[in-house]
Amino acid sequence: MAKRARRKAKSRKTARKAVKRETALRKKSKKAGSNKRAHWSAFRTLQKRVDKAWGKLRSDVKKKASAQVILKDRNELLLLLGECNYMAKECMRVSRKKR
Numbered sequence: 724m725a726k727r728a729r730r731k732a733k734s735r736k737t738a739r740k741a742v743k744r745e746t747a748l749r750k751k752s753k754k755a756g757s758n759k760r761a762h763w764s765a766f767r768t769l770q771k772r773v774d775k776a777w778g779k780l781r782s783d784v785k786k787k788a789s790a791q792v793i794l795k796d797r798n799e800l801l802l803l804l805g806e807c808n809y810m811a812k813e814c815m816r817v818s819r820k821k822r
Contacts (some may be wrong), residue, residue: 770807772803773800773807
């Protein structure tokens with residue numbers, strides 16, 4: 724009979740224990756706080772543009788304008804609303820950082 728080779732004991736891989744690290748102190752950026760007034764003024768002007776685009780779309784629908792004109796107005800309004808949404812989030816982020 725042939726001799727069998729001895730079975731080697733498999734070494735178990737142990738999971739490393741998580742080591743708590745100290746969090747680094749972050750510098751407060753002055754950039755966001757200093758532009759607060761600029762953010763709000765840009766938001767207000769954008770809001771005015773949205774209101775104008777909305778009025779134009781409503782008037783074109785009432786006049787029963789062609790589909791191309793209405794589609795153009797709608798796309799412009801959606802673009803402005805997206806920009807306005809982004810600006811609103813930025814303004815809220817800036818005001819939250821200020822606290």
